[in-house]
Amino acid sequence: MGRPSAGKSTLLNKICGEKISIIAPTPQTTRNKIRGILSEERGQLIFIDTPGFHLSEKKLNLHLKDVSISSLDESDLFVYVIDTTRTIGTEEKELLSIFSSMQEKTIVALNKCDIASSKVKTYSHTIKELLPGCTIVEISALKGTGIENLKDVLFSKAAEGEQMYPDDFYTDQLPEFRISEIIREKAINSVKEEIPHAVYVEVADLEISEDGEKGWIRAFIMVERETQKGIIVGKGGAGIRDIRKAAQKELNRIFPYKIYLDLRVKVNHKWRKKDHILKKLIF
Ligand SMILES: Nc1nc2c(ncn2[C@@H]2O[C@H](COP(=O)(O)OP(=O)(O)OP(=O)(O)O)[C@@H](O)[C@H]2O)c(=O)[nH]1
Ligand SMILES: [Mg+2]
Structure with a gap:
């Protein structure tokens, strides 16, 4: 989850190693819950990419926000993606407040560290203060930096359960x-x-x-x-x-x-x- 253009879809594709979710520089690209499946020896993780969290009263945006929020109920862990090239605005504040009530289950992914290395440190400091119970990882979804670390964190935090999809499935889209x-x-x-x-x-x-x-x-x-x-x-x-x-x-x-x-x-x-x-x- 994260604001529009934070890099959620880029991250999903990088983690799963396949083009699953579409990407564009314009905000509000993703309009649905898109499932991506990662199967490794150590287990299977199922990701849900969501529409960017955007506050607006327009009909389309309200629908997109509903989709984004409803994914919270379907998930055991949350990857909250932050675009560190941008400053914290109203939407980020609302997201911070959503995740503050479930910090143990939240991994904050400070994204775009390839182009915002100095700002990443400031963000890391701020998030540590605001969400002390979250795990913070620094990544570049585009370049792949920090992705292995993020996967390790997710595998260590995920609860054990039955395998849900065959090994060679990477999405369930029709x-x-x-x-x-x-x-x-x-x-x-x-x-x-x-x-x-x-x-x-x-x-x-x-x-x-x-x-x-x-x-x-x-x-x-x-x-x-x-x-x-x-x-x-x-x-x-x-x-x-x-x-x-x-x-x-x-x-x-x-x-x-x-x-x-x-x-x-x-x-x-x-x-x-x-x-x-x-x-x-x-x-
Ligand atoms: N430099 C840089 N650009 C990135 C990174 N991750 C994503 N981007 C760029 O950011 C833009 C938005 O990426 P998306 O993956 O579509 O973002 P999103 O969060 O899925 O956006 P919505 O679906 O609109 O909410 C694209 O132009 C990406 O190439 C990154 O780590 N570094
Ligand atoms: Mg997207």
């Missing part, structure tokens, strides 16, 4: 969801400002050949306005072509069949205000 997320990642990384927030992806069709060697996907990048559609499509269609190419390349790396992706852009006016769409997308 193919349609995973496809839509990969397309969304490529789309939101190609645009700026408000547009990433206005994007969702709908997989209309996924057909796999009988021999299991080919997969055909028909998907739509959904935006809120015609102008946003124009920006995603780009000059002469160059934008959507690049998104399609990048998504297809990554999908081909992940799925065992050769993928053919048919990708278009459509408008769903003000979808972020529509309850039935939010219910479908955010869970």
